[in-house]
Amino acid sequence: MSHPRFVIAAFYHFFDFPQFEAMQAPLLARLQALGIKGSLLITREGVNSTISGARGAIDSFLRYLQDEVVGGPIRWKESHADFQPFGKARVRLKKETISLGEPVSMRAFGQYVAPKDWNDLIRRDDVVLIDTRNDYEVNLGAFAGAVDPVIPNFKHLPQWTRDNARALQGKKIATYCTGGIRCEKYTSWLLDQGFEDVYHLQGGILQYLEDVPQDRSLWRGECFVFDERIAVDHRLQPSATAVLCLHCDHALTAGDQAHPAYVKGESCPHCLGAPLHAHDQPKRHPGRVKF
16 A cells, blocks of 8 residues: 655744754755655744655754754644645745734733633633634634634634624633644734633644544644645545635535536636535624624
C-alpha cells in the first residue's frame, strides 16, 4: 500500500520574536532548500503557518524552527495528500500573527480544553459554543449546536460579541477555529472585555478530527483549509466534494452545487443571494441571538 507523498503541517506559536524581519530571507531559503511549499507568516509576536513537503523535509524544518528560531517546542497538526497543495514557498511579514482588528493584551488566554474533553464541555446547558471562523468556512462544517456569527472575516467578531454581550454575560463561552490561533486570540480579547469563564479547543478542529473517533464525534461536515485541498474530511483526507465558487470564492458543499443557482465557473447560491434549503446548511445565527 502506497503512502501519501506530502505531509501538511499546520502550526502557530506565540513568542517574543523581535528579529522577525531579519529572519524572512533565511527562513525562505531554508524552505526552498528543503523543497517545502506553503506559507509562513512571521510577526513580532510569533509565527503562523501551513507548509507541505516530504516527510524528512518537514521534520528537518520543524527541528530547525524549534531549535534555532523559537528556542523551544511547538505543537503542529499533520494531514497528508497525494498532491502538493501549494504553488510555492512564501514567508510573509505582518504586524500581527492574526488580527482581530483591535488591541488585545495577550496577557492571558482562555482555558485550553483537550479534544478528548471537548464533547463533555459543549454538551453542557450553561455553555455557549461560538465558531470564530469566517462564514464561508462554516458553510462546509461546524460542531453540532455551535453559534455561527456569520462574519466575513475575523475582524468582525468583536462587534458581534458587543452586540450580544448581554446574552453572553454569566455564560461559559467555548470557542473554536481550524488550528487554534483565532480562538486563542479571541479568548484573550474576551478576558480583556471582562468575560471570565472562557474556553477554547486545544489544537483546533484539526486536532479534534485527529484525536476523536468519528463514531463519537460532534463535528458535522468537513473542515475548510486555506490551500488547494479546500477542505478535509474527518479522516483528514482531502475533500472529494467541496469546491470554490470562481465568482465569489465561497466554499461550496455538494448541496450548494446541486442548487439551481450554481453554474460552474460563473455563480453560486451564495454570491446570488439565493435561498438555501435548511438541510444543506449548518444552523445560522446572524446578528443578535438568544442563548
